Amino acid sequence: MQALRVAHDHGDVEGTLLHQALHGGLLRGGGTGVGRTLAPLACAVKPSHCSLGAAFRGRSSMNMNRRSWVKGAALVGSGFLSRIDRVAAAQKAPVLRDVLRAEATGASEKLFVPPRPGEEGPPAPATDDRLSLDWNKATVKRLKDTLASRDIQAFVVRDPLNIMYVTGYWHTTTERPQAAFMNKDDADPWFMYPGLDRDSVTTWWFGGGRMYFDFLHGEGAFPHEGKVQQGETVDLFRFMLEGIKDHKVQGTRIGIDGELYPAELAKAKDVLPGVEWVNVADTLMKMRWVKTPEELALWRRAYVYFDRAHGFARDYILTHGTDVTDYEVGQATTTWINDILYSELDLKNGAIHHGVASGIGIGCRVGPLTAFPHPNQPLFNRIGRNMALQVEGGAAIGGYGGENYRAYIIADGSGSFDPHMRKLWEVSQHTCDMQVDLSAEGRTCSDVAYEIHKYQVAQGVQKYIYHRPGHGEGVEGHQSPYISLGDHTMLRKNMCFSEEPGLYDPEHGCGFNWSDTVVVGSKSGYRMSRVPYTKEWCWLKL
Incomplete structure (x- = not known):
């Protein structure tokens, strides 16, 4: 008082x-x-x-x-x-969701690139959250028909990416081996799987299988059945072969997605004598290279949300300017967009097989952090004037999606943009457009890389080149083939690639990298994203 x-x-x-x-x-x-x-x-x-x-x-x-x-x-x-x-x-x-929704003005979304007459894509977004079981069955039929032309009447896949692609059984990959096997006349796949995934594998597309409890598996040990014992360590490759033998093999040639080690081949001959093992990994990869219309539509759906995330991040930067860190921009955007995404997916209140492999992660880096293609330091730096900035990330729905980066320049205190940063930004941005224009079926990956690198050198920025212009995109992220001088793979329509002919200058603490999904077209490629590559979008005054 x-x-x-x-x-x-x-x-x-x-x-x-x-x-x-x-x-x-x-x-x-x-x-x-x-x-x-x-x-x-x-x-x-x-x-x-x-x-x-x-x-x-x-x-x-x-x-x-x-x-x-x-x-x-x-x-x-x-x-x-x-x-x-x-x-x-x-x-x-107020809860964080409401705070972030209040931040979302939608102003930047008004600048998205509108559809253009005659463009080859992107396609209309899917309405489903994942590929259907019918799609998986059609994919298996394509694989069986291809293998049958080589007199292969059965196949086994052990690579988790191939298991997911062929059967639609989405699962977390660990050290625990899994496998899917089918004969030409089998209607449903047979699996070898660990006990912790028994609910996932048996409730999607399941035609029987052999379960081991866990890795390492002790013989006869199944605690969930009341059988607790310290059995001999089970050889799980032999365990799989014995299961396939019990299931019965059609024909005398089994396609497998990889080379067998000599020790594995000896076990295979012991358990399944007279069977020839044929490496069909290349066949599966080439199927995965060329995306079906259903895959591309699902991909585009992921990018609808991805684009909105980029709009939110840009608005957040313009609103808060130098008061925030790049880390905050990334975290706020990630939380905001995933709240929307998961609210709109058909998650069935957490039911299994719904919302599989779906999510969006947004990062932001500013200043010296942009000068390294893969920085090993945390993305935690306060946004400042006269800096390079990058908004980046990955998005997928049902496993399908890719990268989406935009490179920014922040003006100095007088509202001017640094001439050196302008040069690197303009050259890198132009080479992005070059990649889209060059991504037509019939060219080779090397052709595209050659033209881009040739232009970079002609512009005098060779010192700042650190990597190839792009890589194939798939469920795993980086997928072959590569937009690289040494990759002479022929481009085929509906192949997907990243778009990142970046330039980096650690000496001056700036760098500009981009990405998108570029889909190979008939006359040129197209981008999945509608986020602009313009100075209006990317040159900011805070």
């Missing part, structure tokens, strides 16, 4: 405890607590002012008579403030 008495004696509340409470950090940005709760009270004290700062400004703005002040002091002395603060403390703070 001493501070209040001083305020009364001098007719001034500046510097009092009451003023500190009302003008503290709680008033900044509409927080909770005494400051926010007392805002109406402050305006009532001085109705001609609409803020606490104006209501308690000093002698010239107080104009409170002695009776009004005494009444106010009596309220404070009676514990009025402490009671209000307890009420305020009991009020719930």
Whole structure:
């Protein structure tokens, strides 16, 4: 009360405890607590002012008579403030979802590239959340028909990516081996699988199988069945072969997605004598290279959300400028877009097989962090003027999607853009457009890389070249083939590639890398994203 008495004696509340409470950090940005709760009270004290700062400004703005002040002091002395603060403390703070949704103005989304007449893509987004079982069955038929032309009547796949691609059985990959086997005339796949995935594998597309408890598996040990024993360590490759033998093999040639080691081949001959093992990994990879319309539509659906994430990140940067770190931009954007994504996917309240392999991750890097293709330092740097900045990330729905990066320049304090950064940005941006134009079926990966690198050197930026312009895109992320001088693979329509002819300058702490999914077309490629590559989008004044 001493501070209040001083305020009364001098007719001034500046510097009092009451003023500190009302003008503290709680008033900044509409927080909770005494400051926010007392805002109406402050305006009532001085109705001609609409803020606490104006209501308690000093002698010239107080104009409170002695009776009004005494009444106010009596309220404070009676514990009025402490009671209000307890009420305020009991009020719930807004949840993070609502805070971030309030941040989303959608302003940058208005700049998205509109569809152009005659463009080959992107396709309309899928309405489903994953590829259907019918798609998997059609894919298996294509594989069986291809293998039959080589007199292969059965196949086994052990690579998790191939298992998922062929059967649609999405699962977490660990050290635990799994396999799927089918004869030409089998309607459903047979599996070898670990016990922890028994609910996943048996409820999607399942024609029987052989389960081991875990890795390493002890013979006869199945604790979930009450069988707890310290059995001999089971050779799981032989375990798989014995299961296939019991299932029966059609024909005398089995296609397998990889080379067998000599020790494995010896076991295979022992368990399945007379069977020839044929490596068909290349056949499966070439199938996965060329995406079907269903895969591309699902891919595009992921990019609808991906693009919105980029719009949110740009708006967040423009709103908060140099007050935030690149880390905050990435985390805020990731949380915001995944809340929307998962709210709109058909997750069936957490039911298995719904929302598989779906999610979006957004990162942001600024300043020196942009100068390294793969920085080993954390993406945690305060955004500043006269810096390079990159918004980056990956997105997928049902396993399908890819990368999407945009490279920014932030103006200096005078609103000017650094000439060196401008040069690197303009050259790298142009080579992105070159890659799209060159991505036509019939060219080779090497052709595309050659033209891009040739242009970079002609522009005098060879010192800043660190890597090839792009790589194939698939469920695993990086997929062959590669937009590289040494890869002479012929481009085929509906192949997908990243787009990253980046340039990096560690000496000056800046770099510019891009990415998107470029889909090979008939006359040229197209991008999955509608986020612009323009100066209007990428050159920012904060």
